Amino acid sequence: MMEAIAIISIFVLASFVGFEVVSKVSSTLHTPLMSGANAIHGVILVGAIIVADHAETSLELGLSVTAIILATVNMVGGFVVTDRMLEMFKGKARDNSNKSKGEK
């Protein structure tokens, strides 16, 4: 019972944190943010490794190894592609901060 309450608490609190952190974001950053969040759910890799670790039959192993490959592609590829997108904002972000400093 305690277990269930703890899990529900984690779920609800994490939902609110998720809602809060991205509630104000300019449309310019929508794509990188989506891509970054996309990479974060690649953490399912952890789950894939756990099931692979206790896989006994070759069916279980085959499926979990496939899951590891897919999850790694999701995670690693996701972070790399997000970084490439953000690299292009470098100059722009600097201009932006200078501009806002100038205004203040």
Place this chain on the structure above:
Amino acid sequence: MNSSVNDLIGLLAGVCFILSLKGLSHPRTARRGNLLGVLGATIATILVFFRSENEGRNLIWIIGAIAIGVIIGVPAARKVQMTAMPQLVALFNGVGGGAAALVAIVEYIKLGDSASLAEVIATVFTVVVGCVSFSGSIVTFLKLQELMTTAPVIFPGGRFVIAATLTGVLGVSGWVVGALGNTPLLVLALLSVIFGVLFVLPVGGADVPIVISLLNAFTGLTVAASGYVLNATLLIIAGTLVGASGTILTRLMAEAMGRSLFGTLFGAFTAKPQSGTAAAENRPVKSGTPDDVAILLNYARRVVIVPGFGLAVAQAQHTVRELADLLTSKGIDVAYGIHPVAGRMPGHLNVLLAEANVPYEQLSEMDEVNPTFPQTDVALVIGANDVVNPAAKTTPGCPIYGMPILDVAQAGNVIFLKRSMRPGFAGIENELLFDAKTTLLFGDAKASLAKVVSSLKGL
């Protein structure tokens, strides 16, 4: 490693993910945010090898599979053209959903009869949503890569087929919960894959980014659910974070496009097949030469450049900056009007123009630039179509109706640089092309721009 120590370090990874999302929401901290995400993911991945519950089996397989994943993922992400980035993100999201579904299936086979009711329900949820996310993302990939039609795919009775499939998914879910067994689960996975395809097919091209974002949130929730089945707190935290932030992001995107989320997803089911597009085939248009365009620009006082996906495809971002610099040096006021969803994803063109070092002050968002069009002499539309299509205002029932547009029709002259008369991504005709004040310059955007630049230099 002691399991509470492991959990505590896992919490650190969770904090990294929160800070990562927070960082990614602000231009200045975005890159650091992404790196924090990498840190969190690295911690999480290393940590799982030190769990006290580990049986230490299949280690070689695990390491090998990770290596293969890296070998596939990194080059794909590094080599992809900036223009093809949206579909790559869609694909990454799809494989993530597929991975979550597979994890749930393996765990289900493993648990067998010992699974508790809550675990079975979480498994069913993960398999259904993971498979929908997987196949749905593949369809969005095919649409964005233009390997299939980008227009909404609507077939007679489609609504009933979708409703029947959904009923089937729900029914089989009940079967799995009631009967427990590998066959029902397999049927469920299969039906969910089919449902994912049917779910995305009727979505029109311009709405695809919203769907990707929604599927992204879905995948997040499946990760959270599998975290519950596997008793891995970190997965619950990370998955829920992505699910929640993805939902908000989906809503923000839908708002930026002036659509209701519901309308985006289910609008196509109620829309009739497009009418009035066939009649437009052979109507006269005014097409010009690069010299005509150069003259129009040369005598303008204010020019607004409206870039679209065509500019991205032609890699014309550097040439367009050259043109803008040239015009500025002639004392002409130049601005870029960027539609929130120009390109294939929100912010796509901001990324490309930033790459070409276009000054930030020249990039105007839609709300800033729209009131200035009546004072604008020339609106130069480069490879954009749907985002300036007046049909969004005038034709109720067309796929983009209600989407805010850049009001280029208010400008003195409108120049379209287009490859052909082919309609835009949403697959609808643009009346503005036939307007008297519109000049069309056909050809690849980069080549056309280069010609305009050289004749402008001669004036």
